[in-house]
Amino acid sequence: MRAARVIRHSLSMMGRYKLRTAFMMVGSIVGVAALTLVISGGQAAERKTLQTVSRMFGDSAIMIVDGGGHFMGGPRGTGTRLKIDDIDAIATELPGVESWDPQQGLGTGSVRRGDQAVDARVTGESERSEQVWNRRASRGEYFDAAAVKAADRVAVIGETVARKLFPDEDPLGGEIQIGSVPFRVIGVLEAWGTDPHGMDRDDEVIVPITTLMRRVTNVDTIASARLVIRDAKTADRMRPEIRSILRQRHGLAAGEPDDFTIITPDQVQAMVGQIRKVLFLYLPMVAGISLLVGAMVSAILMLVSVHERTGEIGLKRALGAGAGDIGLQFLIETAATTLAGGAIGIALGYAGARAAASHMHLGKVEFLTAVLLGVTASTVVGLLAGLIPAMRAARLHPIDALR
Amino acid sequence: MIELRKIGRTYRRPSGEAVEALCDVSLNIRRGEFLAIAGSSGSGKTTLMNILGLLDSPDEGSYRLDGQDVAGIGTKQQARMRNRRIGFVFQSFHLLPRTSALENVEVPLLYSGRSSIRGLGRKALEAVQLGDRIHHRPSELSGGQQQRVAIARALVNEPDLLLADEPTGNLDRRSALDVMAIFQALNRAGRTIVVVTHDGEIAAHCNRIARMEGGRIVSDEPVAQPKNALEAVQ
Numbered sequence: 001m002r003a004a005r006v007i008r009h010s011l012s013m014m015g016r017y018k019l020r021t022a023f024m025m026v027g028s029i030v031g032v033a034a035l036t037l038v039i040s041g042g043q044a045a046e047r048k049t050l051q052t053v054s055r056m057f058g059d060s061a062i063m064i065v066d067g068g069g070h071f072m073g074g075p076r077g078t079g080t081r082l083k084i085d086d087i088d089a090i091a092t093e094l095p096g097v098e099s100w101d102p103q104q105g106l107g108t109g110s111v112r113r114g115d116q117a118v119d120a121r122v123t124g125e126s127e128r129s130e131q132v133w134n135r136r137a138s139r140g141e142y143f144d145a146a147a148v149k150a151a152d153r154v155a156v157i158g159e160t161v162a163r164k165l166f167p168d169e170d171p172l173g174g175e176i177q178i179g180s181v182p183f184r185v186i187g188v189l190e191a192w193g194t195d196p197h198g199m200d201r202d203d204e205v206i207v208p209i210t211t212l213m214r215r216v217t218n219v220d221t222i223a224s225a226r227l228v229i230r231d232a233k234t235a236d237r238m239r240p241e242i243r244s245i246l247r248q249r250h251g252l253a254a255g256e257p258d259d260f261t262i263i264t265p266d267q268v269q270a271m272v273g274q275i276r277k278v279l280f281l282y283l284p285m286v287a288g289i290s291l292l293v294g295a296m297v298s299a300i301l302m303l304v305s306v307h308e309r310t311g312e313i314g315l316k317r318a319l320g321a322g323a324g325d326i327g328l329q330f331l332i333e334t335a336a337t338t339l340a341g342g343a344i345g346i347a348l349g350y351a352g353a354r355a356a357a358s359h360m361h362l363g364k365v366e367f368l369t370a371v372l373l374g375v376t377a378s379t380v381v382g383l384l385a386g387l388i389p390a391m392r393a394a395r396l397h398p399i400d401a402l403r
Numbered sequence: 404m405i406e407l408r409k410i411g412r413t414y415r416r417p418s419g420e421a422v423e424a425l426c427d428v429s430l431n432i433r434r435g436e437f438l439a440i441a442g443s444s445g446s447g448k449t450t451l452m453n454i455l456g457l458l459d460s461p462d463e464g465s466y467r468l469d470g471q472d473v474a475g476i477g478t479k480q481q482a483r484m485r486n487r488r489i490g491f492v493f494q495s496f497h498l499l500p501r502t503s504a505l506e507n508v509e510v511p512l513l514y515s516g517r518s519s520i521r522g523l524g525r526k527a528l529e530a531v532q533l534g535d536r537i538h539h540r541p542s543e544l545s546g547g548q549q550q551r552v553a554i555a556r557a558l559v560n561e562p563d564l565l566l567a568d569e570p571t572g573n574l575d576r577r578s579a580l581d582v583m584a585i586f587q588a589l590n591r592a593g594r595t596i597v598v599v600t601h602d603g604e605i606a607a608h609c610n611r612i613a614r615m616e617g618g619r620i621v622s623d624e625p626v627a628q629p630k631n632a633l634e635a636v637q
Contacts, residue, residue: 002514005513009506017501311497316510319514320482320487321514322479323479
């Protein structure tokens with residue numbers, strides 16, 4: 001009864017000091033919004049990243065990239081030594097390799113049809129890319145080994161390219177031009193959507209690597225190759241074998257650096273681990289700091305409030321309020337402001353995460369996570385910010401406070 | 404009702420210097436008395452008032468309230484006694500700003516543990532002729548009206564002891580007499596009232612005057628013919 005009256009009184013007092021109340025809320029709004037945004041946004045980003053990584057690398061694939069240096073950061077020399085024969089030799093010598101696909105790209109190039117032109121990523125691959133990358137043609141068909149061997153001018157195009165160049169027509173059998181070279185469209189790739197970097201994976205044209213190298217880029221080296229191996233556990237053991245084959249074939253003397261890079265599933269796992277660390281350790285740490293700062297702002301404002309309301313505290317003590325009643329009043333004030341601020345923070349953080357996720361095509365953001373986090377965070381803020389001022393207010397001696 | 408025996412209270416200044424605010428103060432106050440504690444500032448009268456009101460504790464001597472030695476009771480119990488048995492009126496009113504007269508009067512009820520407080524605040528305000536001002540805020544009331552709100556607040560829990568520290572210090576003569584008239588009426592109705600004042604004119608409305616100097620009571624005499632505040636107003 002008494003506590004209920006004190007709580008009601010505290011809440012109505014807060015309503016009378018709207019500016020002070022609003023300032024105290026700001027601390028928890030900012031802190032909670034930051035944490036909610038980072039965690040729920042991070043969750044969506046993680047899911048999307050893992051999806052993309054597993055599609056690109058899989059569990060049992062080794063990537064060989066032209067040029068030495070370090071994977072993930074560090075300079076990488078522009079090597080121009082990696083050839084199809086190198087990969088062929090690896091596949092022949094190492095029985096663990098199930099399948100492989102070389103890649104050479106044009107990067108983004110202009111793809112035309114008549115007077116229509118679009119920019120799309122143009123990649124040359126082997127007929128095995130269908131299995132190696134696990135990406136099939138949803139309409140028409142993929143080019144076959146004969147087409148690669150004969151360097152046929154055929155192309156498989158992504159949905160986006162198909163939509164742009166053949167808005168109202170069936171693209172199958174149609175003709176497109178890459179550079180000045182005409183290609184016949186024989187298939188449309190299954191849609192992959194947009195990746196976390198905002199790259200439209202359907203804005204793509206795949207042609208036989210032989211055709212691309214001979215007719216478009218005019219080089220005899222490849223950019224990279226993906227090896228699918230039979231047993232993921234053997235990937236790390238195959239690494240030195242692949243390395244020695246390539247070094248030997250490239251005629252590298254001892255001491256000379258590699259002019260290629262081998263990426264194994266373990267390294268991909270390490271990369272995923274690093275991404276996870278950023279998403280779930282560093283970003284939340286930053287958000288946690290902003291939460292802490294928010295809590296401190298609220299606590300300081302509350303302390304100032306206790307100080308300037310010394311007279312009120314003394315009066316209430318004289319009128320019969322116990323130390324507990326005073327402590328309760330200030331605890332309620334902080335709890336109410338931080339929780340209300342937290343609710344606003346959750347809404348802002350969630351809206352922010354939704355906006356960011358849709359901008360970066362991350363998919364959906366879990367609302368429940370955002371709410372649970374926000375509530376926890378604002379409770380933490382409330383406790384941090386409320387306890388010390390409440391204790392200080394409760395400890396004031398009535399006559400000192402009345403003076 | 405109140406028995407003070409050889410009360411002493413010494414403060415320590417931040418500099419470490421000791422100040423003897425009260426020394427060897429003995430005082431009996433019977434139920435139904437209207438006592439003025441008079442003296443210049445620094446004479447120890449406010450310290451005495453704080454001790455009477457259980458806001459401060461003496462270093463020496465004993466204080467019995469209705470036969471109970473208050474030295475033995477805890478701060479929680481003291482707060483409860485302040486709430487139920489003592490009403491306070493201060494020189495500077497001490498009303499909560501931005502809060503209506505009614506809500507101000509109801510503050511002691513928050514801590515009273517009563518099961519129902521409905522109507523008590525309004526009744527207390529009506530008793531000080533402010534029944535038509537219950538929703539006014541302090542800033543919308545005159546000084547005299549504010550002090551009457553404070554008196555209503557002091558009375559709302561129906562305590563039998565009313566302690567007023569320079570209750571007329573911030574008021575004009577007319578409002579001061581209004582306040583004294585209310586006190587006299589309350590006293591006639593049986594309430595024990597102690598007023599601290601440095602103003603002999605105000606003290607002359609009480610039934611007994613205890614004068615203080617340097618922390619001691621130097622004289623303690625009944626007033627033969629107390630002035631009537633109500634008549635003076637009219």
